[in-house]
Amino acid sequence: MNVLAVIYNAEFLRRITSRSFLAGTVIGAVGILLISVLPNVLGNLGGDTKRIALAGDPLVTATARTLLARDFKIVAVLPPLAAPPTTEFLDQNGRVGVIAELSRDAKGLRVVAYARDPSQFRGTFARDLAPLQIALGTGLPVTAVREHLTVPVEVRGVGGKFADESSAVAAKGVAYLFVFLLYLAILLNAQSIMASVAEEKTSRIAELLVAAVDPAQLLTAKVLASASTGFIQLGVWVLVGILSGREASTMFAHNAAGAESLANAVGPLAVPPGEVLGFIAFFFVGFLQYAVLYAAAASLINRTEDLGSVAMPLVIPVVVGFILAQIGLNFPNAPWMQFFSQVPLLSPFVMFTRIAVSNVPVWQVVLSLALDVVAAYVLVRLAGKVYRVGLLLYGRPPSFRQILVTLRS
Amino acid sequence: MSTLVLSHVARSFGSVTAVRDVSFTVPAGTTFGLLGPNGAGKTTTMRIILGILAPDTGIVRWDGQPIDVRTRQRFGYLPEERGLYGKLKVRDQIAYFGRLHGVAPPNDVKRADAWIERLGLNEYADRPCAELSKGNQQKVQVACAALHEPALLVLDEPFTGLDPVNAETLHDALLDLRRAGTALILSTHQLWQIEDLCDTFCVIAGGAVRAYGSLADLRAQWATRVVEVEPPAPPLRAVLEATPQARAVTENGRAVLAYEVPADTDTAGLLRRLVAAGDVTRFERVEPSLQDIYIRAIGAAA
Numbered sequence: 001m002n003v004l005a006v007i008y009n010a011e012f013l014r015r016i017t018s019r020s021f022l023a024g025t026v027i028g029a030v031g032i033l034l035i036s037v038l039p040n041v042l043g044n045l046g047g048d049t050k051r052i053a054l055a056g057d058p059l060v061t062a063t064a065r066t067l068l069a070r071d072f073k074i075v076a077v078l079p080p081l082a083a084p085p086t087t088e089f090l091d092q093n094g095r096v097g098v099i100a101e102l103s104r105d106a107k108g109l110r111v112v113a114y115a116r117d118p119s120q121f122r123g124t125f126a127r128d129l130a131p132l133q134i135a136l137g138t139g140l141p142v143t144a145v146r147e148h149l150t151v152p153v154e155v156r157g158v159g160g161k162f163a164d165e166s167s168a169v170a171a172k173g174v175a176y177l178f179v180f181l182l183y184l185a186i187l188l189n190a191q192s193i194m195a196s197v198a199e200e201k202t203s204r205i206a207e208l209l210v211a212a213v214d215p216a217q218l219l220t221a222k223v224l225a226s227a228s229t230g231f232i233q234l235g236v237w238v239l240v241g242i243l244s245g246r247e248a249s250t251m252f253a254h255n256a257a258g259a260e261s262l263a264n265a266v267g268p269l270a271v272p273p274g275e276v277l278g279f280i281a282f283f284f285v286g287f288l289q290y291a292v293l294y295a296a297a298a299s300l301i302n303r304t305e306d307l308g309s310v311a312m313p314l315v316i317p318v319v320v321g322f323i324l325a326q327i328g329l330n331f332p333n334a335p336w337m338q339f340f341s342q343v344p345l346l347s348p349f350v351m352f353t354r355i356a357v358s359n360v361p362v363w364q365v366v367l368s369l370a371l372d373v374v375a376a377y378v379l380v381r382l383a384g385k386v387y388r389v390g391l392l393l394y395g396r397p398p399s400f401r402q403i404l405v406t407l408r409s
Numbered sequence: 410m411s412t413l414v415l416s417h418v419a420r421s422f423g424s425v426t427a428v429r430d431v432s433f434t435v436p437a438g439t440t441f442g443l444l445g446p447n448g449a450g451k452t453t454t455m456r457i458i459l460g461i462l463a464p465d466t467g468i469v470r471w472d473g474q475p476i477d478v479r480t481r482q483r484f485g486y487l488p489e490e491r492g493l494y495g496k497l498k499v500r501d502q503i504a505y506f507g508r509l510h511g512v513a514p515p516n517d518v519k520r521a522d523a524w525i526e527r528l529g530l531n532e533y534a535d536r537p538c539a540e541l542s543k544g545n546q547q548k549v550q551v552a553c554a555a556l557h558e559p560a561l562l563v564l565d566e567p568f569t570g571l572d573p574v575n576a577e578t579l580h581d582a583l584l585d586l587r588r589a590g591t592a593l594i595l596s597t598h599q600l601w602q603i604e605d606l607c608d609t610f611c612v613i614a615g616g617a618v619r620a621y622g623s624l625a626d627l628r629a630q631w632a633t634r635v636v637e638v639e640p641p642a643p644p645l646r647a648v649l650e651a652t653p654q655a656r657a658v659t660e661n662g663r664a665v666l667a668y669e670v671p672a673d674t675d676t677a678g679l680l681r682r683l684v685a686a687g688d689v690t691r692f693e694r695v696e697p698s699l700q701d702i703y704i705r706a707i708g709a710a711a
Contacts, residue, residue: 003482006508014494204492208553211459211486212509214478 003213004221011225015192016232024188025233029240036244053093055081056102060109063132063142064102071124085114100125109133168357172329175356178279179325179349181237182286185230186318189287190294193226194307197298201390206299216384223291223380230287278355278365285372286348289379290318296383299390321349332358342368344375411437411472413458413561413592418467419616420453427453429616431467435609437560440583440593442607444600444703450616451596452489455563458594459486471561482510485559489566489596491550495539499530502538503552510557517556524552528578543570551579555586562586563594568602580606604699612706619706624699631672631697631705638666638683639691648686652679665691 015021052068053076054061065074075094085099093099098115109132115121131145138145155165200206209218297310324346328337332354341351341364351368354360413435420428428450435441445451456462458469460481471480493502503521504514512520525534528548533541538549547570555562567583568576583606587593595603610627612620620627638645641664649655649668658667670679676694683689 003509003511006505010505199494200492203495204488204490205494206492207461207488207490208486208492208506209509210461211484211488212482212506217478 004217007213007218007221008225011196011222012228015196015225015229018192020192020195021229021233024192025236028184028188028233028237032237032241033244036241051075051094051096052098052100053078053090053096054100054102055079057104060102060104060132063135064129067132067142067146068125068128071128087116090114090116104136108136171357174275175329175353176326178283178356179322179353181234182283182348182352183318183322185234185283186287186290187315188233189226189230190290190311190314191307192229193222193291194294194298194311195304196222196226197295197387198301198304198307201299202302202304210388214384215388216380219292219295219384219387220380222295223288226291227284227287231283234283275355279352281369282348282352282372285369285376286321286345288376289345289348289372290314292376292379292383296386296390299387317345321346325349325353328353329357332360338364342371344372347372411560411592413594414468414470414473415454415458416468416470418454418457418464418469420457420462420464426616428457428464428613431611431613431616431618433609433611433618433621435561435592435594437592438587438590439608440587440595440603440606442603442610442699443594443596443613444610445596445613445619446707449614451613452565453616454613455486455565455594455596458561459484459563483557483560485510485554485557485562487550487554487562487564487567489569491546493538493546493549493553496537498535498537499541499549500525500534502549503556506553507556510559512557520556521552524556527582528552529575544572544575547571548575548579551582555582555591558586558589559591561592561594565596566598567595568597568599576602600699600703610699610702612703614707620702624702627699627702628696631702633669634672634674634697635667635669635695636674636676636679637691637693637695638668638689640664640688641666642687644687645683645689648679648682 050072052072052074054064054068054074055078057080058077061077065077068074075096078093078099080103081099081101090096090099097117098113098121100111100113103110103112109129111125111129113121113125131142131149134140134145134149135142200209293314294311297314298307301307301310324337324340328334328340328350331337337350337354340346341354341360343350347368351360351365355365415434416432418428418431419426431450431454433441443451443454453462457464458476460476460478469476474480494505497505500518500521503524504512504517507517507520508514522534525531528551530545530548530552533545538546541549547567551564551567554564564583567579571579580602583593583595595607597603604624607624609623610620611618620630622630635658636649638649641660646666649657649666652668652670652674655668655670655674658669660667680689680692683692
């Protein structure tokens with residue numbers, strides 16, 4: 001049996017059954033679930049502002065019903081109210097969030113909306129009723145007014161990747177989501193790989209391991225195991241996101257927000273396969289580079305309490321990469337974005353963003369990926385040296401100069 | 410026959426020279442005692458043998474070949490500083506280290522069970538290692554180091570933390586490994602425990618070899634012997650005083666005459682003169698112990 005496989009299997013099992021992995025995965029999944037479902041649940045509990053009843057003059061409410069149907073679910077149409085409605089009255093009339101009483105006076109249409117949560121009453125209500133207001137004022141038929149109020153505007157992409165506005169907005173959402181997942185996966189798993197290396201060093205198991213195995217091999221196996229559990233964690237989160245989005249849309253089908261949630265959650269499914277492959281490739285090399293650095297850094301400490309001090313400098317490129325990716329959503333092909341998309345450690349964040357929101361020349365993608373692979377290999381070799389020396393140092397942590405001497409040797 | 414050869418090995422850490430010129434050989438099926446005071450360079454020498462550290466100069470060979478990762482997989486190591494995965498169960502831990510050294514399943518678990526049985530760890534086999542006593546953890550470490558029937562087994566202070574019964578169990582296990590052809594390198598400060606176990610000894614101090622050879626060789630290099638005579642009667646003392654270059658050594662409160670004489674002294678002639686002088690109830694020519702040799706070698710180094 002190959003030694004790499006032996007260590008990989010042992011590490012994988014240790015990590016996937018560890019409390020930190022299980023807790024991180026569950027907490028992440030619950031967070032995604034809450035983001036998908038909570039708005040609907042809360043909306044439902046508090047009464048949905050899209051579920052309304054109309055009251056007032058039947059001639060006016062009949063037309064209003066037609067105009068409002070696009071954005072609201074009209075549950076009931078009532079005669080003029082004898083008194084301001086109570087919460088119980090709203091419950092008795094289809095558990096609506098709002099009862100809007102429509103009447104006419106000298107200035108035209110007048111609306112009084114009785115809402116459970118006035119802050120949540122949507123502004124589209126007034127816009128939807130605008131044709132009726134104009135019709136009442138001018139005497140024109142409502143249908144004619146409606147037709148003239150609608151100005152067809154078509155947005156077409158020029159020299160870009162997207163044919164229209166909505167697909168461009170969706171691509172930015174996908175890029176943001178995937179970059180965020182990479183960011184989250186690196187930071188969550190960095191802690192666990194550092195803890196694993198620190199455990200082996202502080203418990204002196206490391207000396208036994210490096211006596212039997214090449215340190216670079218040991219490091220590679222540990223990092224691959226970490227990457228695997230990172231992928232599994234990512235898979236669980238994406239799956240929970242999709243399922244919770246679907247579930248939300250079913251549970252709250254009567255609620256327009258449910259459909260919105262579904263669109264958000266299943267959006268990534270519409271990502272072209274090439275981009276998914278790109279994400280997987282950049283996720284893998286990015287994760288690998290950081291995991292190797294974190295493992296080497298952890299080999300330098302003698303007490304687990306010191307993990308934070310060596311981890312801190314490594315957080316900087318992760319955060320910088322994340323921020324650059326956010327900025328790059330709006331300037332994907334700026335010269336400086338093209339530059340950073342070729343810089344290892346940053347490029348997994350930046351290049352993926354560029355791929356998602358623009359047409360990146362193939363050679364740039366290939367070059368970036370190749371540089372990342374080479375960087376990952378070099379980092380494994382260099383970190384292997386630091387790891388080998390660091391694991392056997394039990395006194396004062398080595399100075400930066402000593403580390404450089406080690407790397408040159 | 411496979412042999413470990415160290416030839417003029419040296420290693421420094423910055424301005425500190427840990428090992429300056431160490432050479433020795435350890436053939437398969439023999440036991441080698443690597444002795445020396447704290448900071449003598451023993452651990453560095455062992456780490457160099459195991460490839461954990463590279464020598465600055467000198468050569469380390471096994472079977473005539475430089476030691477690479479493949480060779481190291483056939484070696485076993487019990488470092489002075491013990492380390493186990495605390496949450497891993499005893500059987501799993503031993504089997505894991507077996508797999509690291511190339512023992513494929515299901516033999517890893519079978520051999521782990523055999524070592525668990527042999528070292529009396531049955532009741533702990535399914536317990537996490539962190540729950541074991543220090544002595545039992547030490548036995549688990551020995552099993553981890555020896556499970557793959559190593560060609561060379563390096564043990565740094567293997568008897569530390571073991572009670573006399575367990576020390577005897579380990580002693581027997583090491584003898585069995587030697588019989589099976591394993592070359593053993595032992596480092597310990599408990600010299601009496603390895604005097605009968607080792608074929609060859611090497612005393613190093615200040616990073617250099619101070620004494621090297623079998624116990625018989627080392628004794629042969631010893632210039633004097635101690636003779637002990639009972640009872641401590643004045644006529645017998647007079648004979649000993651008259652022996653050329655003899656000098657009295659401490660008797661440690663015993664009712665005995667103890668004199669250091671040159672190693673080439675005619676012992677039979679001395680005994681005849683003693684018997685002629687009075688009633689002799691005991692006469693013994695005491696060979697220098699390993700401890701005597703060690704202390705003298707270290708003293709010479711100092």
